[in-house]
Structures are given as C-alpha cells and as structure tokens.
Amino acid sequence: MARQITAPATARAAAQAARRPQRMNGAQVLMEALRREGVEIMFGHPGGASLPIYDAIYDADHLRHVLVRHEQVAAHAAVGYARASGRVGVCTATSGPGATNLITGITDAMMDSIPIVAITGQVPRPVIGNDAFQEADVTGITMPITKHNSLVMDPRDIPRAIHEAFYLARTGRPGPVLVDIPRDVSQEMIEPRFPDEISIKGYKVVLDGSPSQIAAAAEALSGAERPVIYAGGGIINAEAGAELTALMERTRIPTVLTVMGKGAVDETNPLCLGMVGMHGSAYANWAINDADVILAVGVRFDDRVTGRLKDFAPRARFIHIDIDPAEIGKNKPAHIPIVGDAKRVLAVLIGQIRPPQIDAWWKQIDAWRERHPFRYRQGSDRVSHQYVCDLLNRLTGGRAIMVTDVGQHQMWAAQWYRPREPRSFITSGGLGAMGFGFPAAMGAKFACPDRQVVAVVGDGGFMMTMQDLGTAVEHGQSLPIIILNNGTLGMVRQWQTFFYRGRLSSSILKNPDFARLAEVFGARGIRVERPEQVEPALREALTTEGRPCVVDVMCDPEENCLPMIPSGQSVKEMILDE
Amino acid sequence: MSEPHAATISVLVQNQAGVLVRVAGLIRRRGVNIHSLSVGPTEDEGVSRMTIVVDTPPDKTESFAKQLRKLVEVLRATAIDDIPTVDRELALVKVNATPGTRMEIMEIANVFRANIVDLTDKTMTLEVTGRTDKVDAIISLLTKYGIREMARTGQVTLARGSQNT
Numbered sequence: 001m002a003r004q005i006t007a008p009a010t011a012r013a014a015a016q017a018a019r020r021p022q023r024m025n026g027a028q029v030l031m032e033a034l035r036r037e038g039v040e041i042m043f044g045h046p047g048g049a050s051l052p053i054y055d056a057i058y059d060a061d062h063l064r065h066v067l068v069r070h071e072q073v074a075a076h077a078a079v080g081y082a083r084a085s086g087r088v089g090v091c092t093a094t095s096g097p098g099a100t101n102l103i104t105g106i107t108d109a110m111m112d113s114i115p116i117v118a119i120t121g122q123v124p125r126p127v128i129g130n131d132a133f134q135e136a137d138v139t140g141i142t143m144p145i146t147k148h149n150s151l152v153m154d155p156r157d158i159p160r161a162i163h164e165a166f167y168l169a170r171t172g173r174p175g176p177v178l179v180d181i182p183r184d185v186s187q188e189m190i191e192p193r194f195p196d197e198i199s200i201k202g203y204k205v206v207l208d209g210s211p212s213q214i215a216a217a218a219e220a221l222s223g224a225e226r227p228v229i230y231a232g233g234g235i236i237n238a239e240a241g242a243e244l245t246a247l248m249e250r251t252r253i254p255t256v257l258t259v260m261g262k263g264a265v266d267e268t269n270p271l272c273l274g275m276v277g278m279h280g281s282a283y284a285n286w287a288i289n290d291a292d293v294i295l296a297v298g299v300r301f302d303d304r305v306t307g308r309l310k311d312f313a314p315r316a317r318f319i320h321i322d323i324d325p326a327e328i329g330k331n332k333p334a335h336i337p338i339v340g341d342a343k344r345v346l347a348v349l350i351g352q353i354r355p356p357q358i359d360a361w362w363k364q365i366d367a368w369r370e371r372h373p374f375r376y377r378q379g380s381d382r383v384s385h386q387y388v389c390d391l392l393n394r395l396t397g398g399r400a401i402m403v404t405d406v407g408q409h410q411m412w413a414a415q416w417y418r419p420r421e422p423r424s425f426i427t428s429g430g431l432g433a434m435g436f437g438f439p440a441a442m443g444a445k446f447a448c449p450d451r452q453v454v455a456v457v458g459d460g461g462f463m464m465t466m467q468d469l470g471t472a473v474e475h476g477q478s479l480p481i482i483i484l485n486n487g488t489l490g491m492v493r494q495w496q497t498f499f500y501r502g503r504l505s506s507s508i509l510k511n512p513d514f515a516r517l518a519e520v521f522g523a524r525g526i527r528v529e530r531p532e533q534v535e536p537a538l539r540e541a542l543t544t545e546g547r548p549c550v551v552d553v554m555c556d557p558e559e560n561c562l563p564m565i566p567s568g569q570s571v572k573e574m575i576l577d578e
Numbered sequence: 579m580s581e582p583h584a585a586t587i588s589v590l591v592q593n594q595a596g597v598l599v600r601v602a603g604l605i606r607r608r609g610v611n612i613h614s615l616s617v618g619p620t621e622d623e624g625v626s627r628m629t630i631v632v633d634t635p636p637d638k639t640e641s642f643a644k645q646l647r648k649l650v651e652v653l654r655a656t657a658i659d660d661i662p663t664v665d666r667e668l669a670l671v672k673v674n675a676t677p678g679t680r681m682e683i684m685e686i687a688n689v690f691r692a693n694i695v696d697l698t699d700k701t702m703t704l705e706v707t708g709r710t711d712k713v714d715a716i717i718s719l720l721t722k723y724g725i726r727e728m729a730r731t732g733q734v735t736l737a738r739g740s741q742n743t
Binding site for chain 2: 139140143144147148168200201202203324325326329330
C-alpha cells in the first residue's frame with residue numbers, strides 16, 4: 001500500500017529553505033521549483049540517474065508522487081491529468097530506458113497540444129557522450145516531439161529551466177517540454193536563486209487577433225447563407241467553451257467538432273452537429289461540404305477531418321483562428337486568417353456579428369439529420385459496441401469524463417458520448433496511441449477525484465498498459481474500465497475487411513479473462529457475454545467505490561464503425577451503411 | 579502542388595548548443611531538401627545567422643519559415659524570396675594546372691575576379707566570391723582542366739537598403 005512520504009522534521013526544513021537562500025542540492029532545487037509552480041502531483045518511475053531526485057521527493061510534502069509500473073503510463077497519466085484539469089501534467093523517468101519509455105506519451109502530448117513537463121534523469125556530466133550505462137541522448141531523441149527541451153548542465157540553471165518549461169508548456173499553443181538533468185547536477189550543492197519572472201527572447205505569443213481581420217470575419221459570417229463553425233481542441237485549451245457557446249447560440253450557426261473539440265459546447269444542444277471527419281456524423285460532413293463560409297477555430301485541418309484536401313468544403317471561404325501562426329494556411333489556404341487566442345478573438349467577434357439568415361440552411365441540415373442519424377441494432381444475441389457506448393452516455397448523462405483508447409471503440413464512443421462541457425472527452429487524437437486510455441483515465445481521476453471518470457478501451461489497447469491496474473488499485477481509484485472486447489484489433493480488422501479483401505492478417509487476439517485478471521490485481525472484475533447483462537454491469541461499475549472495476553464486455557467481432565469516409569477520399573465516397 | 583524551387587531563408591538564432599541540430603532536424607522532418615546552409619556570428623555576440631537555401635514550392639516557403647519561428651531559439655526567420663538582396667558565396671577550387679594551362683586559368687580568374695591563393699607545379703587553387711550563379715559559372719569553365727577538389731561556403735544573404743533582413 002501507499003506509504004505516506006511526509007516526514008515532518010524535514011518538511012519544516014524544506015519550508016524554511018523556501019524562505020531564505022540556503023544551500024541545497026540540485027534535486028532539492030528542482031522540488032522547490034515544482035512547489036513554486038504549484039505542482040501537486042507527478043507520475044513517475046525511479047532509476048539510477050534519478051535517485052537524487054527521488055531522494056528529494058521523499059522530503060517534498062507538497063508533492064504527491066504516483067509510482068507507475070511503466071514510464072509510458074506516467075506520460076499518458078500526465079496528459080490525462082492535464083486534459084481533465086487544465087493544469088500542467090508532470091511525469092518523470094530515469095535516463096536511458098526510462099526516458100525512452102516516455103516517448104509515446106510525449107508525442108501524444110505534442111500532437112494534441114497538451115501541456116506536460118517531463119523531467120528525466122541523465123547520466124553524470126563527465127560520462128555524457130561516452131555511451132555510459134543507461135545513457136541515451138534524450139534531448140536529441142525528443143527534439144521533434146517536444147515544444148522545447150533542455151539539458152541542464154549547471155544546477156544553478158535548474159530554477160530557470162523548470163520555470164521556462166512550465167511557461168512554455170502552458171502558454172501559446174500548449175505542448176510537452178522535457179528537462180534532462182544529469183545525476184551529478186541533481187547532487188551538487190548550490191545556493192539557488194529563483195527568477196521572479198520568465199522572459200524568453202525568441203518566444204512571443206500573439207493573443208489579440210487583428211481588429212480588422214475580426215471585423216472582416218464578422219462581416220463574412222453575418223452575410224453567409226450556409227455557414228458552419230468548425231471547432232477543435234484549441235477551444236478546450238483556451239478555455240473558450242463559453243464564448244463558443246455564446247457565439248453558436250447567438251448566431252444559430254451549425255457547429256461541428258473535431259474529436260479533440262468534443263465537449264467544447266454542450267453536445268446535446270441541437271445547434272451542435274457532433275463530430276466531423278472520417279467517422280463523424282453524415283450530417284456534419286454534409287454541412288461542411290455545402291458550407292459557403294466556415295469559421296475554423298482551434299483546429300488544424302487534420303487529414304482525419306478533411307480527407308482529400310481539395311475536396312474538403314470546396315465552396316467555402318475559410319476564416320481560420322489559431323494561436324499558432326504556422327497552422328494557418330498549412331493545409332488549406334485561409335481567406336481570413338486570424339492569429340490569436342480563441343477566447344479573446346471569439347469574445348470580440350460575438351459583439352460584431354449579426355445573426356445570418358439561415359432558416360433554409362437549417363431546414364436542409366435537419367432533413368439530413370433525420371435521414372441519417374447514428375444508428376445500430378441491438379439484437380438478442382451479440383452485444384453491439386454502440387449499445388454499450390450509447391448506454392454509457394445515457395447512464396452518465398454526458399456528465400462524466402469519458403476517456404478512450406484508440407480504435408473502433410474510440411470512434412463509437414466519440415459518436416455516442418455527448419459531453420455537456422469541455423474537458424469531458426479525453427482521447428489520443430492526433431497520435432492515435434493504443435494504450436493511452438486506461439492510464440489517461442487514471443490521470444484524469446487524480447485530477448478530478450470527485451467526478452465520475454470512465455475509461456472505455458478495446459481489448460487490444462488495454463493489453464498495452466494494463467499492468468498499471470496495480471497503480472489504480474494501490475491508490476484506491478473508483479474507476480470503471482469498460483473493455484469493448486471483440487477479440488480483434490477491431491479497426492485493423494475493419495480496414496482489412498473493407499480494403500484488403502477480408503484477409504485478416506494478425507488482427508485476431510487470444511485474450512486472457514480480463515475480469516479474472518482484474519480480480520487478481522485487487523480490482524473488481526465483471527464479465528459480460530449477453531446484451532441483457534450490459535446495463536446491470538455498467539451500473540455496478542459506475543458505483544463501485546475504492547477500487548477500479550473492469551467490465552469485460554464480449555462484443556460483436558463483425559460490427560463495423562460507420563459512417564466512414566475512406567482515407568484520402570471525400571464526403572462523396574462516404575460509406576453510410578453496410 | 580507547384581514545383582520546388584530554391585528559396586532563401588535567413589534565420590537569426592540564439593547561439594546555444596544544439597540549435598543547428600534543431601533547425602536541421604525541423605527542415606528534414608518537414609520533408610524539405612537543403613541546398614546550402616551557412617552559419618556564422620553576427621554583430622550581436624549571442625546571436626548567429628543561418629542562411630539556408632532550401633527546395634520548397636514558392637507557396638510553402640512562408641509556411642516553412644513559420645515552422646522555424648516556433649523553435650524557441652529562433653529569434654527571427656525571414657523568407658527572402660521577394661525582396662532585393664545582396665547574396666554572396668565563397669568557393670575554393672583546386673584545379674589541375676600545368677605550365678601550359680596556367681595562363682588560361684589565370685585569365686579566367688581575372689574575368690571572374692578570382693584570386694589565386696595557392697600554386698604548385700600541378701595545381702592552382704582559386705578563391706572566388708560572388709553570387710551563386712557566378713560561382714557556378716567559373717566552376718563550369720574550370721571543369722575541363724579537372725577540378726581536384728572544391729569547398730563552397732553556401733550562400734549568405736542580407737537585404738539591400740537600410741531595413742533589416
């Protein structure tokens with residue numbers, strides 16, 4: 001069980017150290033810098049090069065350290081924590097293999113613009129470059145997958161490196177920042193000086209959009225006949241959900257969301273058409289296709305949304321709001337580019353816009369929505385994945401934090417789960433990293449212990465990180481983990497069925513009994529084989545207190561995720577029904 | 579997609595360990611081919627200038643400069659396609675030269691205002707400075723004598739006039 005790491009005498013010493021300059025070692029300086037950043041929790045796994053850091057953690061009573069069983073989980077949990085809370089997630093690993101195990105989670109944070117700080121141990125300075133035991137060039141390896149990284153070669157630089165890391169991670173377009181600290185830097189005694197403010201010469205963030213561009217955008221939207229708002233994760237990061245909702249309600253402009261933007265507005269609002277893209281709703285995709293003006297905000301025109309670029313919204317003029325200038329015009333030219341913070345820009349835009357005349361447009365959209373809603377058939381025999389997702393939506397009222405893994409179940413969850421507010425749908429969007437779901441749900445639960453957090457995973461993805469059931473049990477997490485178990489790598493199997501003549505190459509799994517496995521870990525485990533068992537099992541999982549509850553639901557292995565716009569194609573090629 | 583062409587991007591970077599790797603890594607990751615890349619100090623001690631000539635479609639050059647600006651160490655990145663510039667490159671060319679061909683080569687050097695910086699009984703080494711097309715031109719003339727080896731600095735560029743690059 002968890003050991004309380006607080007040692008009152010040393011805690012007092014640390015508190016005193018915070019008040020006046022005092023000699024401390026690099027690792028203690030690191031703890032003080034984390035305290036000043038308000039870090040309350042970090043996810044990590046110790047090792048040789050990070051032993052001094054862990055020795056300082058032993059005394060850091062302001063900081064809760066969650067020992068994970070694999071560093072990949074630490075990074076995913078930090079992401080889940082950041083996405084649920086809006087704060088910076090922190091993970092740590094030792095040099096070499098510890099650090100390389102963080103890579104998938106760091107890349108996920110990069111792709112989805114999630115603020116995390118990764119702190120890695122490094123071999124001592126004198127042996128760097130000598131192929132020492134557990135040495136890896138971690139700053140070199142992580143250059144393309146971090147917003148920024150640094151190798152601290154002087155303990156006096158630790159405060160600046162840490163405060164810069166947090167500042168870079170959370171400002172502008174958020175992202176992961178890695179700080180690599182050699183073991184002897186962590187051990188060296190210094191008198192630290194903590195900077196009062198951070199100023200980074202080559203880093204500027206433009207927050208306020210150009211007034212003339214915003215005026216042009218308001219004009220274009222006010223006169224539009226078939227406008228659409230296309231909103232993404234940038235809304236969540238900018239905490240701009242209220243502004244987007246106000247804009248949508250004031251103008252009645254149909255609003256589609258990317259998978260990263262889910263929950264940006266209350267998805268039960270009929271003005272919201274749900275998810276757009278490869279597995280988005282048919283009506284959201286048709287609306288984009290026919291739109292004359294598109295307000296794209298906090299999105300990056302990802303290929304899973306656009307399909308073939310030249311056929312994406314071919315008649316539309318694009319207004320593109322983003323905090324990252326490099327996203328504007330990257331994939332699709334913007335007619336009205338606006339660089340700025342979504343919250344600020346939308347707030348100004350609302351004041352200038354006249355609701356457009358779009359009754360005819362809504363008539364069209366409602367007809368599409370009526371003709372092609374999401375639908376499934378739940379027979380009496382095999383359990384439909386969609387039935388489980390639909391039921392989870394109904395049982396939680398869209399008020400839980402739904403965290404998914406990657407694959408078919410992820411898209412079904414995105415289709416059926418209708419979050420009522422931001423930060424309530426967490427998924428590996430850009431990277432599509434299997435193994436993400438359960439650890440990210442753990443991180444979200446640590447961030448929001450009083451909210452219902454639900455992990456929905458596939459059998460394939462769960463196997464990638466399930467060892468950390470040990471961690472969730474250790475911390476007594478009330479966490480339902482719903483496995484939509486079809487005994488296959490479902491999305492791979494679906495593509496093989498559709499595009500590779502049904503040749504199911506290495507996509508069928510031989511699984512253990514996950515419910516029994518969960519019990520062995522000390523979690524609750526429930527196996528579901530028949531449709532009528534689903535609802536009682538979900539209800540039990542949602543109310544299990546003090547330990548995770550794994551519900552292993554045997555699902556129909558032949559169910560396909562539709563609608564689907566095949567990769568690289570357009571809405572014209574959308575597959576609607578089997 | 580339009581045809582790639584050589585675009586020049588001038589980049590001011592903080593003079594820190596690893597910055598060249600970051601810039602080069604970003605260029606590679608975005609699938610862009612480097613023609614030349616030159617780095618050197620500037621009037622500001624902590625700042626270096628990189629002049630990078632890359633193959634990008636004209637409509638992607640600015641987008642590429644924006645990606646470079648996202649690197650924290652990059653202080654400024656300017657795509658200098660459309661503004662008047664001064665461009666220079668330096669080349670050292672070691673060419674076969676017998677007593678019989680020496681005069682001819684010196685004449686070529688004269689025309690191109692190249693300096694003879696070394697001489698042996700078998701070779702001459704020329705130093706030529708100018709725009710890349712001028713350097714290309716003298717190299718093509720010298721090819722027939724047999725170029726033994728050559729080193730080029732890559733292009734360096736500043737904007738003409740009083741404004742900064």
